[in-house]
Every structure is written in C-alpha cells, then in structure tokens.
Amino acid sequence: MTSEQERxxxxxxxxxxxEGVSDEYTKASQRTEPEAIIAAKKxxxxxxxxxxxxxGLLEHKNGAFHIYGNxxxxxxxxxxxxxxxxxxxxxxxxxxxxxxxxxxxRTPSHPSFSDYQSKNPVEQEADHFASHLLMxxxxxxxxxxxxxxxxxxVLALRDTFGTSITSTAIRCTKLEVGPYTLIKWxxxxxxxxxxxxxxxxxxxxxxMKTKANIPRDSATGKAMAGDTLPEKGFxxxxxxxxxxxxxxxxxxxxxxxxxxxxILLGEFGVLTLLFPEQRKF
Amino acid sequence: xxxxxxxANAPKSGDTERLVEEYLRRSVQSIPQTxxxxxxxxxxxxxxxxxxxxxxxxxxxxxxPALRPSARAIPFPQAVxxxxxxxxxxxxxxxxxxxxVEERMKRDREQKEREAKGDK
Numbered sequence: 312m313t314s315e316q317e318r319x320x321x322x323x324x325x326x327x328x329x330e331g332v333s334d335e336y337t338k339a340s341q342r343t344e345p346e347a348i349i350a351a352k353k354x355x356x357x358x359x360x361x362x363x364x365x366x367g368l369l370e371h372k373n374g375a376f377h378i379y380g381n382x383x384x385x386x387x388x389x390x391x392x393x394x395x396x397x398x399x400x401x402x403x404x405x406x407x408x409x410x411x412x413x414x415x416x417r418t419p420s421h422p423s424f425s426d427y428q429s430k431n432p433v434e435q436e437a438d439h440f441a442s443h444l445l446m447x448x449x450x451x452x453x454x455x456x457x458x459x460x461x462x463x464x465v466l467a468l469r470d471t472f473g474t475s476i477t478s479t480a481i482r483c484t485k486l487e488v489g490p491y492t493l494i495k496w497x498x499x500x501x502x503x504x505x506x507x508x509x510x511x512x513x514x515x516x517x518x519m520k521t522k523a524n525i526p527r528d529s530a531t532g533k534a535m536a537g538d539t540l541p542e543k544g545f546x547x548x549x550x551x552x553x554x555x556x557x558x559x560x561x562x563x564x565x566x567x568x569x570x571x572x573x574i575l576l577g578e579f580g581v582l583t584l585l586f587p588e589q590r591k592f
Numbered sequence: 593x594x595x596x597x598x599x600a601n602a603p604k605s606g607d608t609e610r611l612v613e614e615y616l617r618r619s620v621q622s623i624p625q626t627x628x629x630x631x632x633x634x635x636x637x638x639x640x641x642x643x644x645x646x647x648x649x650x651x652x653x654x655x656x657p658a659l660r661p662s663a664r665a666i667p668f669p670q671a672v673x674x675x676x677x678x679x680x681x682x683x684x685x686x687x688x689x690x691x692x693v694e695e696r697m698k699r700d701r702e703q704k705e706r707e708a709k710g711d712k
Contacts, residue, residue: 355708357700361693365683370701372679377701384685396684403682413680434684 318432322439325406329443332405341454342473343445345397346388354378354404356397358388367396369403371413376404391475395441402440409433445474446482455488462545462572462584464488476574480582481505490592492555492585494518496535502580513592514565515556534573534581545574555585 312320336351337343349356354376361381368379378400385393403409446468454471458464462480468488469479477495484491484505492515493505501520519525525532530546538546550571553561560566568588575581624633689697 353708355701355704357697357704359696359700361697362690363687364689364693365686368681368683368686368697370679370681370697372701375705377704379697379700399684400682409682413682416680433682437682437684 325436325440326443328405329440330447333444333447341450341471345394345401348401349378358382367400369400394473395475395478398441398444399437402437406436442478442482446472451482452486460489460590462574466544477582490586494583497580509592517557519555519557530571530573531583534575545572547572
C-alpha cells in the first residue's frame with residue numbers, strides 16, 4: 312500500500328468514526344450539536360475573549376480535558392465557525408492517536424504552530440473529523456438533492472446543518488452536489504481551490520489565481536470590492552471557461568459558458584463558486 | 593537398471609515407529625502417558641534451564657498488539673516551548689498566548705470545573 316493509499320484509508324477511518332459519533336448523538340434533528348457531545352463526554356467548556364491566541368483549544372491537564380472557544384474570533388458560540396471549531400477539537404478527543412498524544416503530555420503545551428497549521432496532517436485530520444461530524448455523508452447527500460444548484464443551495468444546507476459557508480461549500484463540492492469549482496481568496500490573494508469529481512474528470516483542473524485579473528464587474532470582483540449585497544445573499548454573473556481555466560482556449564469546444572457566484576466571508580476573504588451553465592459537463 | 597541397494601544397518605519395516613517413539617520418550621518430546629513417564633518427564637524438566645526469549649519477557653507484544661499506538665500515527669508538531677506539568681494542548685489556528693490570556697484561561701477552566709462538580 313502506498314503512503315497516499317494509507318493516508319486515504321486513515322482519513323476514511325476518521326470519517327467513519329465521526330459519522331458514528333454523529334449518529335450516536337444526533338437523534339431527532341439533522342443538526343449535530345458539538346456542545347451536547349462535549350457535555351456527554353464530561354469535557355468542560357468555556358467561551359471567553361482570548362484575544363488572537365486561537366479559534367479553539369483542547370487542553371489536557373491533571374487527567375481531564377477542557378475546551379476553550381475564543382469569542383474574540385468566533386463572534387458567537389452559535390456561529391457556524393464556532394460549531395466547526397468545537398467539532399474540530401472533538402476530533403482531537405475522539406481520534407485515538409490524537410487523544411493518546413495529549414494524554415501522554417508529549418504534545419506542546421503551547422500552540423505555536425500556526426505557520427504551517429493548514430498543512431499539518433494532525434489539524435487536517437481534525438478538520439476532516441469535524442466536517443463528517445457536522446455533515447454526515449448520507450444525511451448531507453440526501454439533503455443536497457433537495458436544494459438549488461450553486462450558492463443558493465450551499466446557503467440552504469448551511470442553515471440546515473448549522474455549518475460555516477466555507478465548510479458547507481467544500482462538502483458540496485467533494486460530494487458532487489453540483490459540478491462545482493470552488494476558489495477561496497484571502498483578503499490579499501488566491502488561497503486554495505477545490506474541484507468536484509465530475510469537474511476534475513472533465514479536465515477542468517487549473518484555475519486562474521491572479522487576483523488582479525478578476526474583472527471589477529464580475530461576481531467575484533463585486534464581492535471583493537464589498538458592493539451592496541443582492542437580496543439572495545451572493546453575487547452572480549455569467550462567464551466562460553477560458554476566463555477561469557488557463558488550460559481552456561477561447562472559442563474551442565470546451566470553452567463553455569459558466570455561472571460565477573461569489574460571496575464575501577467578512578474578514579476571511581471571498582469564496583467563488585463556478586459551475587457550467589448546462590449544470591453538467 | 594539395477595535395483596538400489598538397501599543399507600545393511602537400516603531398520604527393518606515396523607521397527608521405525610518403535611524407534612521414533614523410544615527416542616521421543618527418552619528426550620521427553622512425547623506426551624508422558626504412564627505414571628513412570630510423568631515422573632521421568634518432571635525430573636527431566638526440573639533439570640532444564642529454559643530461557644524465555646527477550647522479546648517475550650514483556651507481555652505487550654503477545655497480549656495487546658491492537659492497543660499499541662498505530663504505526664501510522666502522526667505526531668503532533670513539536671513546538672519550542674516546554675512540555676511540563678502534564679499539560680498538553682491542541683489549538684485550531686493557534687498563535688502566541690500572552691500571560692494575561694493564559695491567566696484568563698486558567699480562571700475560566702477552574703470556574704467551569706467547579707460548576708461541573710456542583711460547587712458554584
């Protein structure tokens with residue numbers, strides 16, 4: 312087994328674990344409540360203003376766990392970001408290797424690893440756990456079939472599952488709720504991209520990453536400029552594949568029309584969602 | 593073609609089984625079946641010095657392989673700070689914790705732990 316296959320198997324195991332936990336603690340409603348799971352596991356929890364130190368933090372001391380939620384960053388304990396952060400910390404608790412490391416005291420007592428945090432496999436695993444805990448595959452895929460395509464559907468699913476726009480959009484893209492290309496822009500520059508399986512299979516695999524090339528009157532340009540938000544909650548414009556995918560030449564058969572939607576994520580930047588006007592490749 | 597010759601000292605047919613049994617009994621490799629054989633086996637074992645392989649001296653590899661940390665475990669990133677007093681943390685988007693924030697965290701945790709014990 313290659314290291315990539317082994318890594319995927321580990322992520323699959325973590326997804327199964329998270330979905331099992333979600334099923335166990337989510338009875339009547341579709342929404343998983345991380346705070347209820349934290350209470351059931353007898354983990355104490357405090358929300359406070361902890362300046363810019365972290366979003367959330369799981370601490371093991373004297374044989375007991377405690378979770379801190381930082382309202383300075385999370386704004387409200389009911390926000391999608393707060394719920395995802397708590398679910399992320401629960402990932403560190405439920406994933407055996409993470410919990411053992413914390414219990415052993417071998418982990419740093421100081422969380423000063425923000426520089427490479429997003430690439431840190433441990434943090435990625437906790438994010439993976441959180442995503443599956445809050446948006447379990449079967450329930451999410453079933454709900455995804457009942458919503459409109461694009462950001463309208465993403466926002467509806469966000470409300471149903473109580474998650475953040477970004478995490479919901481990623482889940483929609485990975486699960487092929489639509490033939491999506493998802494691009495995240497930080498306030499300064501391109502941050503990351505994600506393709507749905509059908510988009511990737513159709514050969515649309517590279518995106519334009521230069522912020523300066525985004526037309527001011529496009530949906531993304533308007534969101535970046537902070538224009539007045541339309542009533543539906545996001546900007547929308549028509550575009551072409553060649554405008555966004557460098558590998559597609561203008562005027563060729565694959566240069567199909569795309570719908571471009573964008574939403575401002577406050578201080579975190581802008582999210583762009585692209586899908587073919589025909590809704591399929 | 594000439595028939596292969598039979599060694600002169602080879603056991604005759606039927607003798608082989610008896611000779612093997614005799615050897616096993618003398619070297620206490622067969623299961624003792626009579627009181628005399630049991631007594632002989634016990635006397636033989638008492639005089640033997642059987643060393644347990646070092647890898648089996650600890651019960652861990654034989655009894656609890658499934659409970660040991662997976663070889664695929666991914667270590668937490670190491671930070672510069674100390675690891676002391678049984679304190680360990682995993683932060684989401686963590687940055688420097690200033691002393692006043694550290695103090696606030698300590699206070700908040702103690703308060704919540706008191707509440708959990710029913711001592712407000």
